[in-house]
Amino acid sequence: MHDSFRLHYYRHSLSNYGDEINGWLWESLAPGLWRDDAETLFCGIGTLIDQTMPDAKKWVIFSSGVGYGPLPDSSILSKTTIACVRGPLSAKIMNLGSDAYVTDGAALLSYLPQCQPAPESERHGIVFMPHHFGMDDVQLEEACAAAGIEYLSPRWESKATTERLRTARLVIADAMHAAIVADTLRVPWIPVQTSSEINTFKWLDWTMSLDMPYNAIRLPSSSAVELIRNATLPLRAGNFAVRDATPENALRHYENYQKVRQTPWWIPRRNIVVGLHKHIAKPALTSGVATPLRKFIDKRALDATTEALRKAAGATSYLSDDRVFESKRDELASRFKAVTGRIIQ
Template identity: 45%
Template sequence: MRLFYYHSKHGNFGDDLNGWLWERLAPGRWDDRSDTLFSGIGTIIGNPQPPASRTVVFSSGFGYSKIPADWGSDRWKVAAVRGPLTAKVLGLPADAAVADGALLLSTLQELKPIPEPKRGNVIFIPHHTALDFAGWEEACDLSGVDMVDPRGDSHQVIGRIREAKLVIADSMHAAIIADTLRVPWIPVASSNQISTFKWLDWSMSLQVPYEPQRLPIPSARGAFDSWAQKVSRSVNYLEPPTPEFATAHQNKALSFTDDATARKLAWRKRYLHKMPARAMKHSIFTKYSSASDARRVNKTAEALSKHAARKGYLSDESVLKARVDELLSRFNNVINGAFK
């Protein structure tokens, strides 16, 4: 099979672990020349795919794209999806929902949980798009929380999660991997980019609540960008974060996926995102934003300090084990040809 997953131009550890996890679990079974795609970890159902006669979906999620035009045809073989919201929107039976494939990291001997007394600092892992804007490192330095760049090497990022005593997770895969490695986690949202739908999709699969808190954005440029998402109808963060609201919002978003509307919204988004970058080159904006950003960084640092003192979430051990066992069973079925 040929691996299919999202490749961020700057790197993103949650996506990048596809590049080595599946080879570890099934050595020698992957071939870039294969006519069968293996759709793995990530919110990638509906993303543009390379030509292939068959796509095996294994733990992928839905949430950013259109439903594929040929969805439900013989080309699609669904072994498992990430959670119940993906299954519902795609019209799949409830038992198609298992969990995110990153849970299978727990089967690797080198990633066995570290006893709590031997774990180290509180870490914060932002969503990779948050780092398009300044201020996060400064806020972490002030708060005493270690920032881990999600664009770094996936092995190293996962190692930092495993060694932490608490993970403040803006990145969903920071929470997924923390929970898998038995490290408590706290969900936060750095902007309107953070997808309530996909967080609920995963958290419901492990029967843990999703109760995020907004983080103050530590730069005027980042705050503007979050506002621009509202105007361009690209908001993913929802309040209240309920499955019903998230599903209704996702279904509404699908109604805007006709070509004309999509082009209009894409143009609006590009224009709004470029405009402040040009305006803030002028000295008057630079002077204003410098003073504003200093205040914003302090507010973000205060919020991170408060989160660092909280008790984190952790799924029930028996629920996690059941999901890992089911994922492993279905993965072996895929490898052994049950979904050819």
């Protein structure tokens, strides 16, 4: 047990909804516990367990997940208290027992008065949230408007975004924490996948923690530039989607990806492909000469994405069982008390 903690979570210059929840949830649950000069780092919501974890005197991992890079060095793990990880796949990669995982820490939002499920009379509309890396050079907002779906940016202020998720009738989620928060707020949700950047491993890690399946609906590229971007992603560090989303395939994909990253040609190949996309393919497609072709592809892509969103909105939605969710949420609260001494009520 520690007197204070320093929060560790992913920070991006353009903001990202799921990560930004860390900035206010923990202070709301345990006021005064968090200090920027604390010696113990608290690894909370996010796919954070990897070699980017900085050195610290002590670490506490609380509901974080594995999913992108290799595990931290033993020098970090030897100073780490693992209160819990996000799901069974994270526990498997870390060689932990089945009692090591609970679920994503955002489930604790349901203890906050402002995050109680909205009455049916207050719920309205279908909202869609894209992955925060898949928002540029796309026509997703236009496709949503054409499909009668409300576009919700992961870069918008996170408290207001949470409130809009709370009052939605249905959430279509490309961004995983749109689904996690919707489930926490007891709003049905539907998973979609806009590119190979959508990480099957971490989605399964979470859904399996709440005894739910995961089968994302693939959306087509919504613009000509997005089409080129998505085609090159698997060659430049953006290959995280598994076509047959089984736990075995996700684990195999994660382990194979770590091996590929360690090969001597990985970084040169990635840099070459990034350069080709940035300096040749994209400029060529956005040049004046290519305008007629780009507009033609854009129109067809927008129509296809609009229709795909309409169909997705009518698909079978997901929602974890109330008893399963409440059990996991309460277990998170118990483990939070064990490592912080604070009772969540």
